[in-house]
Amino acid sequence: MHIPDGYLSPSTCATLYLCAASGWYVALKRIKQLLATRAIPLISVFAAFSFVVMMFNVPLPGGTTGHAVGVGIAAIVLGPWGSTLAISIAIAIQALFFGDGGITTLGANCFNMAIVGSFTAYAVYRMVAAKSNLNSRQRVLAAAAAGYVAINVSALVTAIELGIQPVLFHDASGTPLYAPYPLHVAIPAMMIGHLTFAGLAEAVISAGMVSYLQRADLGLLRGVSGLRQTPALLIGSANAERSPARLWWAVALLMLFTPLGILAAGTAWGEWSSAELTNPHTREQIGAASGNHALPSSVPVGIQKLSRLWTAPFPGYAPRFVKSPVFGYLLSAMFGVGFFALASLLMRIAARNRPARNLGP
């Protein structure tokens, strides 16, 4: 996922350096507030640990091996801000000392893996783990989910950055100047490898380490456990007192913003329905979005057949009986979030039913 120099335009690099620098600034401030003089040795040694873990070959089901970034376990032990700094320092050492990864893309790599990865891992861990016991199986599942989702969200952000390059930066003859693949190629190409190998490697190492720490060094899991009664050993009490309620508020806020989708003009590339492929107006839009390639005169037989297989309950993000598109979007968002909340609840119940492990002496 490390983007080398030359794949991103100067303006993209500068923007992402700015985003990463803002993250580093806030992270440094937060960590110094929480840890005072302890911050420097703890983050430095943890960054060295992350660097070494990135070199581990993690055996995967099927006989292959993959490399983990370590962002899942870093967010679980240090919290999102500490993890942001530690992973950024490890990526910087890779680029500046070992020459692995770009210098101009250092901001982008830190933004994607250290910032986006850490916060995603933290949010998923806190949501799935909820208030379960530190030694519960639910926390192991939460760690696996945190590592897996974090790597995939980071990969998606990376793919978007690469995928917008040919649209924004090309010469007069249409030759892409940087990463050459548009979003509809970059996203699947990047995600296939991460949804399988890289995501799995991160899930294996995060879950395996949490399972190990539950038996050997439980104190390290207290920092961001979210349990009120457990003192935070590593990053003070501020994080330990925080409940997942904030995350739910953030989700609610994002749901309120879903009707913004109505503002998007045209059709989503590659998501055309049979009706859109026959309508002359939308055919014109599809042609313009596809580099003016000629469209087939009729709907391809495969699309026509397969489109009848499944009719979505909320076609176009609105049930048929809802006339207002804004209300339709809100309803769809509530349905989607509710579905995932239910899935999370079922996972929690399933994990609770399993016996807790013995902690040993």
Add this chain to the structure above:
Amino acid sequence: MSQHSFIESTLRGFARALSKALQSEHAATLPGLLQQLDPRVRVIGIFALVVSVILCRRIEAIAAIFLIAIALAVASRVSLVSLAKRVWLVVLGFSGVIAMPALFLTPGEPLFTAPALHLSISVQGMRTAAMLVLRAETAATLTTVLVLSTSWTHILKALRSLHLPAEIVTMLAMTHRYVFLLIETANQMFESRQSRTVGILSGSEQRKTAARTAGVLLSKSIELSHEVYLAMLSRGFRGEIRLLTDFRLRPRDYVGLTAFVFTSCLAAWIGR
């Protein structure tokens, strides 16, 4: 495939990293062109050249910077063979694989068509693939020449004198120091596990071994950070960081800096 392949490949990775680090430290002490310039000039100069590489929109200009990078490597006594092994082949393997489909996927006027396969290579596809590979090769060569010609402490001092926050510079320095200690620790843990392994480890057992080793390494790292903190306190550390940045620019440094900046601007202007 050997049943301990994941342990062996991890050990090989550690050995490669240590060998790279030793190679850098050795090359930095040789009396080459870059080594004789102030580290700040090296860092600014190479960064300016890398930026000009990504600013260039013409392949000829990028090729010219690539030649300059090779000339800099030769003048700085960086072995071209090690550069080829460490950078050119690796980048070609990675970027080449990524760039290959662009030959066929980039729309444009056809340059070559294979009728049997219904595939055609476009002129635009050829240019974008060549540009991607050459850009990545040039930038990676420049970065590696800097890494090989400058010791890590000098890079850090240069970054500090360029106003990178002292905390970040200290963290980079400490992380670098403890990376080698932790590599050595992990190396020993894997070696001792391997020497006690008889028979074939199942996939699940292999995953547990990797996770356990990482877990123990994490516990050791946290212990280490406490010890380092206590050692820092014993030396009177109160959270204030003072770093020595005693570089002084000499006339040849000014000449070097002017040459770097002029070349970078010229390349960016020609390649615009």
